[in-house]
Amino acid sequence: MTPPAVEVKDLTRVFEPKKKKEGKSVRALNSVDLRIERGELFGLLGPNGAGKTTLLKILSTLLLPTSGKAYVAGFDVEKDFNAVRKRINMVSGGEISGYGLLTVKENLWMFTQFYGMKSAVAKQRIDEMLVEFGLADKKDEKVRTLSTGQRQKMNVIRGFVTDPEIIFLDEPTLGLDVNASKIIRDYIVNWVHSNENRTVLLTTHYMMEADQLCNRIAIIDDGRILACDTPKNLKKLVKMNRILKLDVTSLKDTAHFGSLPGVEQFTFQDDAEKSQTSLKFILTDESAVNEIVSEVLRKGAKILSLQKTEPTLEDVFIKMVGKGFE
Amino acid sequence: MSWLFFDITLPLLTVSAYAYIYKYMNSPPEFVGFVILGGAMTAFWLNILWAMASQLYWEKEIGNLSLYLMAPVSRMSILAGMAVGGLFMTSIRAAATMVIGVLIFGIALSFAHPLMLVLIFVVTMVSLYGMGMMFASLYLLLGREAYHLSNLLTEPIYLTSGLYFPVKALGFWAAAGASIVPMTLGLDALRQLFYPGSGSEYGFLPVNVELAILVILCVAFLFLSKYSLDFMEKLGKTTGRLTLRWQ
Numbered sequence: 412m413t414p415p416a417v418e419v420k421d422l423t424r425v426f427e428p429k430k431k432k433e434g435k436s437v438r439a440l441n442s443v444d445l446r447i448e449r450g451e452l453f454g455l456l457g458p459n460g461a462g463k464t465t466l467l468k469i470l471s472t473l474l475l476p477t478s479g480k481a482y483v484a485g486f487d488v489e490k491d492f493n494a495v496r497k498r499i500n501m502v503s504g505g506e507i508s509g510y511g512l513l514t515v516k517e518n519l520w521m522f523t524q525f526y527g528m529k530s531a532v533a534k535q536r537i538d539e540m541l542v543e544f545g546l547a548d549k550k551d552e553k554v555r556t557l558s559t560g561q562r563q564k565m566n567v568i569r570g571f572v573t574d575p576e577i578i579f580l581d582e583p584t585l586g587l588d589v590n591a592s593k594i595i596r597d598y599i600v601n602w603v604h605s606n607e608n609r610t611v612l613l614t615t616h617y618m619m620e621a622d623q624l625c626n627r628i629a630i631i632d633d634g635r636i637l638a639c640d641t642p643k644n645l646k647k648l649v650k651m652n653r654i655l656k657l658d659v660t661s662l663k664d665t666a667h668f669g670s671l672p673g674v675e676q677f678t679f680q681d682d683a684e685k686s687q688t689s690l691k692f693i694l695t696d697e698s699a700v701n702e703i704v705s706e707v708l709r710k711g712a713k714i715l716s717l718q719k720t721e722p723t724l725e726d727v728f729i730k731m732v733g734k735g736f737e
Numbered sequence: 738m739s740w741l742f743f744d745i746t747l748p749l750l751t752v753s754a755y756a757y758i759y760k761y762m763n764s765p766p767e768f769v770g771f772v773i774l775g776g777a778m779t780a781f782w783l784n785i786l787w788a789m790a791s792q793l794y795w796e797k798e799i800g801n802l803s804l805y806l807m808a809p810v811s812r813m814s815i816l817a818g819m820a821v822g823g824l825f826m827t828s829i830r831a832a833a834t835m836v837i838g839v840l841i842f843g844i845a846l847s848f849a850h851p852l853m854l855v856l857i858f859v860v861t862m863v864s865l866y867g868m869g870m871m872f873a874s875l876y877l878l879l880g881r882e883a884y885h886l887s888n889l890l891t892e893p894i895y896l897t898s899g900l901y902f903p904v905k906a907l908g909f910w911a912a913a914g915a916s917i918v919p920m921t922l923g924l925d926a927l928r929q930l931f932y933p934g935s936g937s938e939y940g941f942l943p944v945n946v947e948l949a950i951l952v953i954l955c956v957a958f959l960f961l962s963k964y965s966l967d968f969m970e971k972l973g974k975t976t977g978r979l980t981l982r983w984q
Binding site for chain 2: 427
């Protein structure tokens with residue numbers, strides 16, 4: 412029987428400070444259990460400091476767990492790290508790897524040699540992928556001349572060119588424009604679907620990205636997995652709740668909204684430019700709408716728009732974590 | 738290519754100062770040759786301290802270290818590649834310093850034992866860069882504080898390794914202690930080979946003995962570099978500082 416792509420059992424990782432006066436220890440992962448089957452495009456959603464990158468570092472053999480076990484392609488990341496390394500690769504958002512003095516093609520070729528790829532095969536694959544990512548005209552340019560988006564495309568090529576069984580993508584579209592992000596997302600989806608033995612573990616801040624791409628998503632916060640299911644099933648967790656969105660004129664005092672009867676969760680966002688405040692409520696009781704509207708008017712604001720919506724992944728996230736992304 | 742000018746001219750100025758001191762003092766003619774050879778060797782020591790030793794640290798800072806450590810490739814091979822690159826670039830500088838120094842000061846060198854010359858040079862470089870590979874792991878652990886170590890080891894080693902004078906002048910035990918740096922014995926042996934007959938008066942140990950010790954140092958430093966690399970990696974993975982920047 413083929414082992415799962417990733418299996419994590421009761422995984423804990425604690426970081427101790429270098430010096431005692433630097434502060435307390437940090438429990439980045441707390442008894443995490445996770446199983447990712449082969450062929451999945453699996454998403455890991457969580458705010459900053461949730462433990463996403465720590466988990467990826469353990470799975471990619473860059474970090475040892477404090478306790479618990481982690482297996483990649485059936486191999487223990489602690490004991491069989493060489494076997495794991497042959498089967499994986501990782502790409503991080505904002506990565507600045509490589510050497511600025513080398514050309515794009517030289518950089519990519521160099522990294523393929525670490526994975527034992529035959530030089531001729533590597534060069535051909537690099538050429539094909541450069542075309543696919545729209546970087547063919549940059550192949551002989553020095554890496555230091557690339558823009559941020561081009562650099563990240565090159566990083567993504569570096570990750571996929573070795574054709575790993577499992578690839579870890581840590582916010583691969585971070586800071587990229589719409590076009591660059593779309594090219595990368597489309598590639599990821601096509602790649603994982605073209606071979607049932609390929610698996611992607613993707614961490615992202617972009618709810619839409621996770622919702623559209625992932626077969627399953629785990630929501631992580633404070634080192635714990637709060638929920639793990641398909642996007643559709645996760646949204647059902649807030650199905651009984653209604654989502655109410657109001658745009659009102661600038662509202663300074665939002666103190667009491669969260670404690671109104673029928674309100675389960677409340678977030679707001681100020682737009683100083685438009686002199687507007689956007690209020691978002693997850694309601695357990697639809698009758699709370701009246702009270703909310705009355706409260707807005709009592710505070711002297713005007714309602715610019717009111718909208719009731721179906722739950723999105725962001726709503727699931729807010730329900731689980733209690734806050735939106737920073 | 739401006740680096741070529743600065744990398745060759747500046748060391749030559751230091752070497753020239755010593756050479757003119759020896760000429761002014763009517764020292765034996767081989768002393769100027771010793772100084773030229775020592776000047777060429779400084780290039781390698783500086784490369785070890787300021788490039789090779791901090792290689793892994795800088796790879797971490799620019800984001801490559803995690804990719805190297807995640808790859809199914811021998812860590813020693815990565816360091817060895819960096820060592821070969823550094824050795825190649827430094828050899829150009831050292832050779833240029835030597836050739837120009839020889840021409841300017843009219844030095845006559847003997848090439849009576851070319852194979853031995855090459856052997857001594859190769860073994861010296863392997864053991865020296867093995868030491869550098871060991872330093873690379875140490876510097877990664879020390880982080881930015883390691884630059885103080887580089888400063889500490891630059892000038893004192895010039896003195897104790899006899900870069901500008903025969904190390905024998907320091908006395909047996911001081912010279913023996915300094916021999917832990919492969920450059921000490923390597924330079925002494927090269928001087929004896931380039932100036933046959935000078936060994937009895939200016940050489941520290943017979944060339945064959947120095948070669949044997951250099952081979953031992955070679956094995957020792959390569960072993961230590963492998964051990965320290967494995968230790969550094971395991972410690973880094975346990976503490977979580979392996980890829981942490983600005984440490």
